[in-house]
Amino acid sequence: MSFLAIDIGNTRLKWALYASPQPGAVLLAHGAVFLENIEQLGEGDWQRLPVPHSVLGCNVAGDAVRRRVEEQLELWDVTPRWIVSSAQGGGISNGYDHPGRLGTDRFVALVGARSHSLRRGPARACLVVMVGTAVTVDALEADGHFIGGLILPGHGIMLRALEGGTAGLRVPTGEVREFPTNTSDALTSGGNYAITGAIERMHRHLKQRAGHEPLTLMTGGAGWKVSPALDIEHELIDSLIFDGILTLQSHHLAL
Ligand SMILES: Nc1ncnc2c1ncn2[C@@H]1O[C@H](COP(=O)(O)OP(=O)(O)O)[C@@H](O)[C@H]1O
Ligand SMILES: CC(C)(COP(=O)(O)O)[C@@H](O)C(=O)NCCC(=O)O
Numbered sequence: 140m141s142f143l144a145i146d147i148g149n150t151r152l153k154w155a156l157y158a159s160p161q162p163g164a165v166l167l168a169h170g171a172v173f174l175e176n177i178e179q180l181g182e183g184d185w186q187r188l189p190v191p192h193s194v195l196g197c198n199v200a201g202d203a204v205r206r207r208v209e210e211q212l213e214l215w216d217v218t219p220r221w222i223v224s225s226a227q228g229g230g231i232s233n234g235y236d237h238p239g240r241l242g243t244d245r246f247v248a249l250v251g252a253r254s255h256s257l258r259r260g261p262a263r264a265c266l267v268v269m270v271g272t273a274v275t276v277d278a279l280e281a282d283g284h285f286i287g288g289l290i291l292p293g294h295g296i297m298l299r300a301l302e303g304g305t306a307g308l309r310v311p312t313g314e315v316r317e318f319p320t321n322t323s324d325a326l327t328s329g330g331n332y333a334i335t336g337a338i339e340r341m342h343r344h345l346k347q348r349a350g351h352e353p354l355t356l357m358t359g360g361a362g363w364k365v366s367p368a369l370d371i372e373h374e375l376i377d378s379l380i381f382d383g384i385l386t387l388q389s390h391h392l393a394l
């Protein structure tokens with residue numbers, strides 16, 4: 140009963156086909172396309188796949204993009220379900236003022252983080268970091284209650300904003316340095332420390348609140364860029380969103 144999980148962000152659509160819809164299922168195939176290339180999926184990557192029995196997706200790129208993806212899914216006679224953030228779900232409770240307004244990728248990442256935390260032993264607070272088009276840093280208490288999080292610009296948006304707003308900052312990417320001595324290094328280091336600084340700050344908030352060291356899990360296409368300069372102990376889990384989607388699908392089927 141193969142299962143297709145779809146994660147649509149504001150830069151890329153990521154997909155993964157599993158042998159069955161539950162955590163730990165065998166991964167059969169996976170891929171990613173930039174949003175502008177969604178129309179290639181039907182004749183491209185997805186053409187060669189075995190027909191999925193069910194499809195569950197999370198989408199933060201708006202309804203028009205969702206409709207474009209649904210057109211590509213017409214390749215198979217399967218109706219996709221789309222995750223909506225809710226007050227409870229997947230083992231977490233959602234403390235957002237309006238739970239439905241929490242980005243579904245954030246909601247799903249929290250579900251994935253919870254399942255990773257519970258598999259490791261006694262429940263721990265989790266810091267859930269997603270480094271994509273935007274960066275989110277979300278705090279989950281040991282009992283699975285989401286108490287809030289940060290949204291900040293991703294690296295690309297920060298650099299484009301600086302390029303667009305100034306005369307002299309259109310330069311190649313540099314290195315992260317402690318004391319940058321050229322424009323490229325100053326921009327790359329500034330962007331990196333804005334992101335790692337926000338993560339380290341939220342880590343401090345959550346550690347004080349929880350009274351123990353949180354489990355810090357990071358995911359997202361730009362996670363590999365941020366990880367080396369992040370001073371706190373953390374784990375990069377590329378599949379975190381898919382782990383959340385698998386958990387939600389298995390809970391749905393258990394209803
Ligand atoms: N090979 C890559 N392709 C696309 N984006 C990449 C790649 N490597 C790193 N990135 C960075 O990751 C971001 C896209 O990550 P992703 O998690 O797909 O974002 P989103 O979920 O917002 O679509 C881009 O903004 C870019 O900075
Ligand atoms: C913050 C986000 C844009 C992150 O999206 P991404 O960077 O993954 O494309 C997304 O989670 C979103 O649209 N959130 C809705 C607003 C909120 O979470 O408060």
Ligand SMILES: [K+]
Nearest residue numbers: 148244269271
């Ligand atoms: K994302």
